[in-house]
Amino acid sequence: xxxxxxxxxxxxxxxxxxxxxxxxxxxxxxxxxxxxxxxxxxxxxxxxxxxxxxxxxxxxxxxxxxxxxxxxxxxxxxxxxxxxxxxxxxxxxxxxxxxxxxxxxxxxxxxxxxxxxxxxxxxxxxxxxxxxxxxxxxxxxxxxxxxxxxxxxxxxxxxxxxxxxxxxxxxxxxxxxxxxxxxxxxxxxxxxxxxxxxxxxxxxxxxxxxxxxxxxxxxxxxxxxxxxxxxxxxxxxxxxxxxxxxxxxxxxxxxxxxxxxxxxxxxxxxxxxxxxxxxxxxxxxxxxxxxxxxxxxxxxxxxxxxxxxxxxxxxxxxxxxxxxxxxxxxxxxxxxxxxxxxxxxxxxxxxxxxxxxxxxxxxxxxxxxxxxxxxxxxxxxxxxxxxxxxxxxxxxxxxxxxxxxxx
Numbered sequence: 129x130x131x132x133x134x135x136x137x138x139x140x141x142x143x144x145x146x147x148x149x150x151x152x153x154x155x156x157x158x159x160x161x162x163x164x165x166x167x168x169x170x171x172x173x174x175x176x177x178x179x180x181x182x183x184x185x186x187x188x189x190x191x192x193x194x195x196x197x198x199x200x201x202x203x204x205x206x207x208x209x210x211x212x213x214x215x216x217x218x219x220x221x222x223x224x225x226x227x228x229x230x231x232x233x234x235x236x237x238x239x240x241x242x243x244x245x246x247x248x249x250x251x252x253x254x255x256x257x258x259x260x261x262x263x264x265x266x267x268x269x270x271x272x273x274x275x276x277x278x279x280x281x282x283x284x285x286x287x288x289x290x291x292x293x294x295x296x297x298x299x300x301x302x303x304x305x306x307x308x309x310x311x312x313x314x315x316x317x318x319x320x321x322x323x324x325x326x327x328x329x330x331x332x333x334x335x336x337x338x339x340x341x342x343x344x345x346x347x348x349x350x351x352x353x354x355x356x357x358x359x360x361x362x363x364x365x366x367x368x369x370x371x372x373x374x375x376x377x378x379x380x381x382x383x384x385x386x387x388x389x390x391x392x393x394x395x396x397x398x399x400x401x402x403x404x405x406x407x408x409x410x411x412x413x414x415x416x417x418x419x420x421x422x423x424x425x426x427x428x429x430x431x432x433x434x435x436x437x438x439x440x441x442x443x444x445x446x447x448x449x450x451x452x453x454x455x456x457x458x459x460x461x462x463x464x465x466x467x468x469x470x471x472x473x474x475x476x477x478x479x480x481x482x483x484x485x486x487x488x489x490x491x492x493x494x495x496x497x498x499x500x501x502x503x504x505x506x507x508x509x510x511x512x513x514x515x516x517x518x519x520x521x522x523x524x525x526x527x528x529x530x531x532x533x534x535x
Contacts (some may be wrong), residue, residue, distance in 0.1 A: 129458045130495045132168060135276050135304060135436050135486030136462055137326045137333060141389065142490075148388035159377050161357035171380050178387040179370075185275060185390060185398075186321070187312040188339055193279050195338045195373040196383060200303035201227040202351070203322035203338035206373060207299050208270070210348035211320075214239030216267040219258055221274045221282070222247045223471045227322075228301055232270065241265075247474050251280035259290050268297040275304040277471040277484070279409070279426050279434035281309065288317030297344070303327060303336075304434055307393045308401055308489075319344055325382070328401075328488075330389030335382040338373070345369055352376065356526055372413050396489070404489040405435035408496055412437055412485060415500040421507045425475050435487035438477070441507050446483045449506060453483075457502040461485050 133138050152174065158167035160175045162350065179191035187524075188194065195205045208231035211217065220232060222244050232242050243261045247253045258269065269291050274281040284300060290433035300322035302311060307328030313321055318339070325335030340348065345367075353365040354375035366372055393401065416422050421442040426433070441449050450463035464481040465472050472478040 129460065129496060130491075131460045132485040132487060132491070132495075132499065133460050133462050134488040134491075135327065135434070135466075135484065138328060138330055138488050138490075140332050140490065141332070141385075142392045144388045144392065145332065145385045149332065149342060149381050149385040152384035156380075159329050159357075162289065162377075174387065175378065175380060178383050181390045182262050182323075182339075182386060182392065184326055185311070185321075185394060186306075186339060187314055190342055190369075192369045193340050193342055195324075195340060195370045196378055197332050197336045197338055197357055197373075198379065199326075199336040200322040200324040201336075203336055204228055204301060205231050206338055206348065206351045206420065207320045207322065208235060209351060211268060211297065211299075212238075212240045215265060216224065217241045217243065217265045217332075218268045218270060219243050219261045219266060220270045220274065221245050221253050221279070222474045223251050223253070223277070223282075224270070224272050224468065225276055225301065225303070225471075226467045226469070227303070228272065230271050231472060244470070246362065247280075249475055251275045251278035251471060251475055253282055253287075255283050255286040255290060256491070258287055259294075261300060262290075262294055262296070266294070266296055268299055269302070270299045271395075272301045272303075273311075274309065274434045276304050276434075276436065277438050277466050277469070277482070278475060279436035279438075281432045281434065284318070287318050291319075291475055292317045297347075303438075307389075308405060308435065309432060310398050310402070313339055313341070320348075325386040325389065327392070329386060330392055331386030332382050334379050335386040340369070340373075345372055350375070367470075401489045402432070405487050406433075408487045408491055408493065409433070409435045409437060411493060412487070412496050412500065415496070416503055419500075419504055419507055422503065425477065437485045438475075438482040440477070440480075440482050440486075441503070445504075446481055449483050451501075452506050453502055456506075457498070459499055459502055 156170045158171045160172035179194040182194050183191045204227050212235050245257045288298050297319045300318050303324045306323035319341045321339040325331030326333040350373050352375040356371040358371050359366045417424050423440050425438040435524050446463035453459040462484045
């Protein structure tokens, strides 16, 4: 079995991730910040240590500015619904994931106006177009750090400069990049940054967070209210960080796994991980680009990009191609719209979408070679497969099923 669906969820995880979660369950198990006994203190220390390591990874200034959520989507919902008000205007791009697009669309019904800046056919955005979209009532820019469809990396530094020049709040969706591309929230002028734990940070599902620049919490209302273990005498949610946004018992066992994943990233080094994944991506693109009937939507270039490759086989539905890769060759990938229909409209692959391969630093060159061979066989035999009536009803259902799931 070969797993090339790391942009959805990375797998396998480094062994220490599972071990850290088992250790927490066996040796600690308590809720952090709810009691004064030693196990509760151990749990609180574990959570704080994870904040510190994420602070170091993102070059943030204060560990208390890292708010834990269950995923990047929840973090983005906090940013959108907590920040924006009637009469505000925001700018975003045509390559956003639905975790940005849907909350912003919902805010349109509440009197918020949204400008979507069109990206080019490679999924890249021109900073000058972002600057040109600014109005007197513009409050924020919401931008993905990199596309989960094409792998194109946005010019976050340049747009951060624009945001700072115009006193706009800059919110970045780093779900795809945290752990595999360098991130410097201070150097990039990032005010809010959503990240997930289960992709390139190698943590378990159900983990993620929101970085909030110091002082900005005063402008963002919490999404939830409830128990925090702090200021229990108050009927209102605490104002201080991170308790303001962390109502309810945290996913401490997940955070234990996330810490082990972050330790792995810090130990390997983000630049080393990026180089390894770039090597595999280049190898794959070079190998399939010249195959007959293959269209690659991830462009060859030396600029930074995600280890994500979108492609299609001529006259073959991407859902069928993904099914054949799985059933006949044991290769796991994703097809469809990848929860980013606007991105597929931008690159011209809507509504069927594409096949997407996404690599991890734990993948190997041998796995890539096997995948290329499988694609060559599928492309060369597509007419034979089209005559296989047994596949047709199942594939028709797959188009819907693949198009509706996570990143």
